Amino acid sequence: MKSFLAAALQCTSTPDPEANFAQIEELIDLAARRGAELVGLPENFAFLGAEDKRLELAPTLAERCSRFLVTMARRYQVAILGGGFPVPAGEAATFNRSELVSRDGQLLATYDKIHLFDVDLPDGNTYTESATIAAGSALPPVADLPGLCRVGLSICYDVRFPELYRHLAGAGAELLLVPAAFTAYTGKDHWQVLLQARAIENTSYVLAPAQTGLHYGRRQSHGHALVIDPWGTVLADAGVGPGVAIAPIDTDHLQRVRNQMPSLRHRRPALF
Template identity: 80%
Template structure:
């Protein structure tokens, strides 16, 4: 069994990738200094801006993001999740890709976001992610990382689809990564409770990096990057400002909770 520190990074990304990479590295370095072995960057860590500019930058930015993750993981000797960055997709579209990179710079897992945020919120804001983002076609992976246990990937809006996390739990994930750019309007009511629900029902840790603050004068993110244990207890909360949520992960605790509350073994899927 493994015991280590996990850090969920919280930043305010902008349309300027150079500034975003600098802000991300600052937090990665701080996390490494605090002893973190697993570090997660939020969704859209390299770019938050207008769709047209994202589409223009994506061909160069995709490769740059992958190289950045490799460099940072090696430099700071952490397992690093890039929680979502644009990669060219179909005509006029990108995919929203997360990559998990090991301490030697090796690609451990990759996931393209499958659930797209198409909503009309009561505050008057409308989001149509599918207009310029192509959904992934494969379920998210779970990967065994030596010393860290089994890590499952997801991205932001996925958190509203519990069946995706049942898939990850079915693959024996100890840690569920949920990098996000959750809107302020929905986040105040739904962010924490959804993450706690995913932790409790799957008896797994949740590490949820987050965007925070105002982006390009329009979009407001909720913040509150969290680390939650398998009982649903919030172990760390980054609040509203850029920073970190850092907390210990103990995979033997996952096994203890699953023994005490064996709900995963009690499922009756044949009845549904």
Template identity: 60%
Template sequence: MRPYLVAAIQMTSLPKLEKNLAEAEELIDLAVRRGAELVCLPENFSFMGEEPEKLAQAPEIAEQTEKFLKTTAQRFQVTLLAGGFPVPTESGKVYNTALLIDPSGNELARYQKVHLFDVNLPDGNTYQESFTVMAGQQLPSVYHSEDLGNLGLSVCYDVRFPELYRHLSRQGAQVLFVPAAFTAYTGKDHWEVLLKARAIENTCYVVAPAQTGNHYGRRYTHGHAMIIDPWGVILDDAGDKPGFAIAEIQPTRLEQVRVQMPSLKHRVF
């Protein structure tokens, strides 16, 4: 693992596939121009709309998104994390799928979101992700990269389940991805504190691309894509507008924190 810049993209994705992909490409371009070698896209980056509409368009969304990721990674010679998009299953539902793609357009890792967001919030909004999404059956694996370190995948609602990240840290994770479309209502109270907790308890960097603003109807997301170091320090925060957070992953900082706070070595259970 060597030092490198990572970018966490922030978008206001809409129920418009082509528009979203064009915006993602523009933001990837800007991040690469800033020196980013690893660029991370949020959950639902290629399509964010009503669940039945997403289900109806899922075959096209999946096909166009995977094609976009591979060609864009090759064009910009960058490693891409796709934070979550629908991939059809034989059941008629979709997997909420995260992909890690290398600069040659090759798939490095694939994760199907295991924790589904079925919640009735006090603000009156109800979310039933399981209505259209099938839960993944396997915990994410860690991709071991000689240059970029050991990369652990997750998606959005997973951040509330610390056992998933302990699973990743036990596989040697050094950088944890938490691409999200966090609701505005919960995000204001929970987003930052949960990300910091996952970084601190696993002494890992956390890279959290995000959705922000109004996407359709009453669907508002919190924003604040951010990158956090293993001590829980926020290195960059994208605020509440489309753009990106960018920061350096430093192996010496990771080693320093793990020496100062060797909690991973003190695990009992």
């Protein structure tokens, strides 16, 4: 293993897939030119719009997203996480799927989001993902990124469920991938705190690509794509505009932190 640069992209996706793909490629190009070997795309990177339009586009968009990830990986010679895109799941629903692709375009892992965001927020906004999104039925995988590290997949709202990340750490994850489209209202209070908690309690790196700004109607995302180290230190923050948070992932540093703070070894699961 070695130290390498990982980039968490931050964009403002809209209901226009063509514009979204163009924006994402510009950011991948930027990250690659800065030396990134792993690039994470946020949740809903290809489409963020009305539910009926998402259902209409899903059959073609799913295939396009998979092809796009392979093309970008090969073109820019980077491993890519496609942080979440719609895949048909019956007549009136989609899965929210992430795919991890190696730099040579090989599909390494897939994950369908298992926790769905059904909430009534104090700002008056209601979100009911389960109305048109089907929950995945399998825990997220841990995958080897050849020559880099072992990564664990997750998506957005999953970050509120620490047992999922304990599963990933137990399966050998060194870097936790948390692509998201966190709402502006919840993000200001919860986003960074939750990500730092997942990093600290699992002594793991966190790469958290993010959506930002106003997408359509009242739908607004928090931004602040982050890279966090196993001690909980924020290494990079993309702020509130489109851009890239990029920082080194150092597996030697990770091992030092795990030796100094061996909480994973001190667990007593037999008592729970």
